[in-house]
Amino acid sequence: xxxxxxxxxxxxxxxxxVRRLAEAISxxxxxxxxxxxxxxKGSFMFTSDLAREMKGPVIVDFLxxxxxxxxxxxxxxxxLTKDLETDIEGKNVIIVEDIIDSGRTLRxxxxxxxxxxxxxxxxxxxxxxxxxxxxxxxxxxxGFSMEDGxxxxxxIDYAERYRNLPAIxxxxxxx
Ligand code: IMP
Ligand code: MG
Numbered sequence: 001x002x003x004x005x006x007x008x009x010x011x012x013x014x015x016x017x018v019r020r021l022a023e024a025i026s027x028x029x030x031x032x033x034x035x036x037x038x039x040x041k042g043s044f045m046f047t048s049d050l051a052r053e054m055k056g057p058v059i060v061d062f063l064x065x066x067x068x069x070x071x072x073x074x075x076x077x078x079x080l081t082k083d084l085e086t087d088i089e090g091k092n093v094i095i096v097e098d099i100i101d102s103g104r105t106l107r108x109x110x111x112x113x114x115x116x117x118x119x120x121x122x123x124x125x126x127x128x129x130x131x132x133x134x135x136x137x138x139x140x141x142x143g144f145s146m147e148d149g150x151x152x153x154x155x156i157d158y159a160e161r162y163r164n165l166p167a168i169x170x171x172x173x174x175x
Contacts, residue, residue: 005152005162005169009144014154014167017143018046021124022053024141025094033057035086035093035118039109040064041163042098045155046126046143050096061086067105078108093118094141098156099127102134110137127151127168144168 009017025034033056038047040062051058064082093113100106106123114121124141131147152158153165162169 002174003158004172004174005165006172007167008146008149008151008170009154009168011166013144014049017126018049019053021141021143022050022055025122025124026055029056029092031056032092033059035059035061035088035091037084037088037093037095037113038062039095039097039105040082042156043096043126045163046098047096050124059086059091063109065105065109067108078105078112080112088113088116088118090117090119092120092122094122094124097123097125099129099151100125100137100139100142101129101132103137104135107135107137126154 036047036051036058038044038060047060051060061084062082063080063084065078066081067078095106095109095113097106110121110123122140125139126143128139128142128145129148130145150158150171151168152162152171153168155163156168157163158171
């Protein structure tokens, strides 16, 4: 038993998507300062590329959320195992997430951050698995949409592997 990887989005697709997202964000915020809240670990590569493409003033900070439930399904109970160091009150904040799946993780993070009274709070997700949504949450800036399927690469892991791959692949389980 093992798995094979099938390329879904290559390096050029990713560069183009990140550039498009950065342009949309820059257009919306002009020269206002933005705090990018990178959700560890999956969005570390995406965050660094996105930050590099942004023209205005940017602060980068990180948080890490742990959700409880089975491996394949998040319960929606999310706690922060690493919190931000930046006070986001009154700031323009964008949550940078790798994937929106059921939406539970992001909804929980969004609600936690909203309680800190940012000036604005937006969501930027690299991949949206819209068909799998279980709670109502929308990405304001979305790189790619896809149907069902488990993906890895470009920061995204399968049991901590494959984060270093420069492209995004679908994992196929071999019988
Ligand atoms: P949600 O709470 O169900 O939306 O879960 C979102 C999180 O689950 C993402 O931030 C990822 O960390 C993880 N996840 C969901 N789908 C995948 C996938 O296809 N590959 C790797 N991680 C995934
Ligand atoms: Mg994640």
